[in-house]
Amino acid sequence: MLAATTTWHDTFDNFEGIDFTHSSNVTNGGTPQNRTMVLRNTPGEGVLVSQPITPPAGFTEWGIIAYAKSDDPPATSLTVDVLDADGELLLAGVASGADLAGLLDPERHPTIRLRANLAATESGLSPVLEDWQISW
Numbered sequence: 001m002l003a004a005t006t007t008w009h010d011t012f013d014n015f016e017g018i019d020f021t022h023s024s025n026v027t028n029g030g031t032p033q034n035r036t037m038v039l040r041n042t043p044g045e046g047v048l049v050s051q052p053i054t055p056p057a058g059f060t061e062w063g064i065i066a067y068a069k070s071d072d073p074p075a076t077s078l079t080v081d082v083l084d085a086d087g088e089l090l091l092a093g094v095a096s097g098a099d100l101a102g103l104l105d106p107e108r109h110p111t112i113r114l115r116a117n118l119a120a121t122e123s124g125l126s127p128v129l130e131d132w133q134i135s136w
Contacts, residue, residue, distance in 0.1 A: 063135030078127035
């Protein structure tokens with residue numbers, strides 16, 4: 001489910017929040033009641049990129065980024081980056097729960113994207129991204 005009020009939140013129930021033109025080697029996993037994103041082929045690496053996230057006019061600051069993941073280092077890893085609207089890296093390896101208010105200028109960056117970097121070194125294993133969200 002994709003929802004937008006003061007928070008953009010994607011639980012991967014459908015693919016409307018994902019930009020597949022910039023994503024690679026990822027697929028929908030889990031059950032119909034609990035969709036997740038995982039690597040399509042392992043071992044290997046994959047990238048999941050969100051559609052552009054643009055809060056309503058007049059928003060004053062970016063807020064908290066949050067995501068639920070499971071990985072098992074060193075066999076699997078999952079990190080999340082913040083990109084600008086064009087896909088250029090703004091913040092790398094952002095922790096879930098990080099406050100972006102002082103890190104991203106909303107006037108310079110009124111639109112952002114999220115990128116998950118998934119990797120696995122063993123066949124049959126994958127990190128799992130359960131959901132992600134950002135508030136403003």
